[in-house]
Amino acid sequence: MTTDVEPGPHAGEPKQHEQGLAQRLNWLRAGVLGANDGIVSTAGIVVGVAGATTDRAAIVVAGVAGLVAGAMSMAAGEYVSVSTQRDSEQALLRQEARELRDDPEDELAELAGLYVERGLDDELALEVARQLTAKDALAAHAEVELGIDPDELTSPWHAAGASMVAFTLGALLPLLTITLVPAGARLWVTVAAVAVALALTGFSSARLGHAPPGRAVVRNVAGGLLAMAVTYAVGSAVGTGSGL
Template identity: 55%
Template sequence: MKHTETHRTHRIGWLRAAVLGANDGIVSTASLVLGVGAAGTNAHGVLVAGVAGLVAGAMSMAAGEYVSVSSQADTERADLARERQELAEGPESEHAELTAIYVNRGLDAALASEVATQLMQHDALGAHARDELGLSDSLSARPVQAALASAAMFALGAALPLLVVVVFPAAALMWAVSGSSLLFLALLGSVSARAGGASVFVGASRVTFWGALAMALTAGVGALFGVAV
């Protein structure tokens, strides 16, 4: 009977970028809207500021993710190039190194040596990348994927509080944006936690807490400068 298991590690790269993008989109745009609104700006001005924040934030997220993950990818490529050179110059020492890794994981020396031999015959670089460097296809850096996911999810997250700005009247804007944004954050935390196999309550709570703190502080700054003006 064939046994199949479902694991979630292959989701780590895009899930992290997507959750980070959506969270930042909701928090930063809602905070911007609340800060500008608390300063006494009219609904049109609040909407313009929010749209500008959406565009600027999405581009910033894309650029930041691309640069960050590209640096990771550069490091991975450099490590693989070095490992490839070491395999070419000293395969015996690399075999011994791989054998020692398997011994430390619980195999006896003879079996560890045989496993290292067979794996190196099949794919020496792949074996060392996986077991020595900790690199794998599911966890490898993908800059373009991370940038696109982060930018798209930021825009989607930012669009939610902006939709509230359009729908609700100016008199109810502050409470509507803050309340709906906290609800959006709770849903985001729940969905991302469920996708990653973590506690839904914990995921929702931590995202909502930090979002509420960011919005409160930004609204306070807006109110302070609005009164000062």
């Protein structure tokens, strides 16, 4: 995609705005997927336990344990993943800073060449490169060459917290449903509530990813229903075998 860049203090802003929007959409999509994981995994646990016993306390304990374990796992995984990404980005920025310090002329020519590849003529590309280098050489190279904004590196703690919250919110739906609904209807009400929630998360993730929502919804709901069916069957078999 070619972005027209005019010389001046605001050169490069359209691309920065696009990157900012893309980052926000990625965060939103990650939140939807985290909530989806919470719905499916917790629904599988509580429905599986419900297949083994009608004891509300046992179902609640299993559901809460699954919610806490899943939320912590999601947070830890996101923290490790984003920390690794951040470490890599910082290493690239340090390397770029060394190159700018040791060979600024070649780096200026490289930046101008990158703008030529984006569609600017040689003279304009060089002028844009000079102005951006004078303003913030590292930011200019990081944005165009590496696709990194040095001022907006993702925080591992923020990512971990967001992932934990999204998973918890998703997990609360099946947990509260199967806990609050009377025993005679709890299974089917929970399955219906989970199916609706998965349809919504499937639709949302597809729209955020610019994909056709129909197939995404079907896959999401079918996967969730399959998970609950399997865990219910296992719970029923275990419960029967153990005399519950």
